[in-house]
Amino acid sequence: MATKEEIIQKGKAAVLDFDEDAVKEVAKEAIDAGVNPAELIEDGFTAAMNEIGDQFESGTLFLPHVIAASEAMSAGVEVLTPELEKLSAESKARGTVVIGTIEGDIHSIGKDIVATMLKIAGFDIIDLGRDVPVKDYVDKAKEKNADVVASSALMTTTMITQTQIEEQLKEAGLRDNIKTMVGGAPVTQDWANKIGADIYAENSGDAVNKLKALFP
Numbered sequence: 001m002a003t004k005e006e007i008i009q010k011g012k013a014a015v016l017d018f019d020e021d022a023v024k025e026v027a028k029e030a031i032d033a034g035v036n037p038a039e040l041i042e043d044g045f046t047a048a049m050n051e052i053g054d055q056f057e058s059g060t061l062f063l064p065h066v067i068a069a070s071e072a073m074s075a076g077v078e079v080l081t082p083e084l085e086k087l088s089a090e091s092k093a094r095g096t097v098v099i100g101t102i103e104g105d106i107h108s109i110g111k112d113i114v115a116t117m118l119k120i121a122g123f124d125i126i127d128l129g130r131d132v133p134v135k136d137y138v139d140k141a142k143e144k145n146a147d148v149v150a151s152s153a154l155m156t157t158t159m160i161t162q163t164q165i166e167e168q169l170k171e172a173g174l175r176d177n178i179k180t181m182v183g184g185a186p187v188t189q190d191w192a193n194k195i196g197a198d199i200y201a202e203n204s205g206d207a208v209n210k211l212k213a214l215f216p
Contacts (some may be wrong), residue, residue: 001053008203011044016051017202029032029081031082038087038120042205045073046113052184053110070109077116084120091122094215096163097146100128101184102151103212104158110184110204111152117204121212123148134164138172148211150181150201159186174203179214183207 002010002203014022016166024047027077030040046213052069055061077084079179098179101111109129126144128136132151153159164175169175181199182192192200201207 001033002029002055002101004033004039006032008040008044008126011040014049015045015069015076016047017075018065018072020072023076024079025074027209031080036087037083038117041077041080041113041116045076046204049073049098049113057185060093066107066109068207070107074112074113082114088120088122088132091120093124093150094122094212096124096126096144097148097150097181097211098126098137098144098146099127099130099150100137100152102158102161103131103133104152104154104161105154105184106130106190107154108152110154114150114152114183114201114204114207117208118211119207121208134161134168137165138168138174141174141178142172146178147215148179150183153182153184153187156186159184159191160193162187162197166196179211181207181211 007026011026014026027029030037049069052061052066056066079110090211099106099111099115102136117126126140130138137149137151149165151162151165153162166180181201182197189200199210201210
């Protein structure tokens with residue numbers, strides 16, 4: 001039987017090859033071998049997506065490649081979901097997070113990974129999807145009495161909209177009771193500081209650690 005490391009590396013390679021069937025096979029193998037599905041997602045699938053993102057940024061890969069890779073990864077995550085749900089059932093409830101990719105942005109893979117990992121950590125996740133208008137974040141936060149509003153921006157042009165989330169939460173009188181979290185490729189700690197967001201998450205592991213610290 002393959003070691004945990006070998007399975008994780010196989011998972012990474014399968015996503016880099018855009019091979020849905022291979023990704024599903026690795027996911028099944030990981031379950032059979034007792035590998036933590038969160039580790040396979042984080043160190044295998046996500047690591048591959050980060051590499052693909054870098055290649056897309058540098059122009060060596062194009063949008064169809066990114067979509068093919070994210071579909072392959074999603075197929076693997078689907079296989080792992082029942083195992084992930086068992087893990088999240090064992091975690092204590094921590095808080096409600098409204099999450100989405102900002103309006104104008106059609107990429108959701110990074111946000112999907114963060115949402116999955118937070119769910120495993122015991123957070124109640126309300127995933128608004130991608131290309132989400134600011135008003136929807138605010139309305140849903142109010143409706144669900146959310147503890148955190150998290151937005152992902154993948155382009156410098158859509159990043160600006162994260163400022164409006166801060167402003168509209170204030171206007172709705174919700175900002176004092178809610179933590180805001182921002183992330184995405186062009187987003188930095190400096191940007192989070194500038195717009196007044198509470199948390200900058202570099203990746204899914206960072207998001208989980210920072211929110212767990214706030215909601216122990």
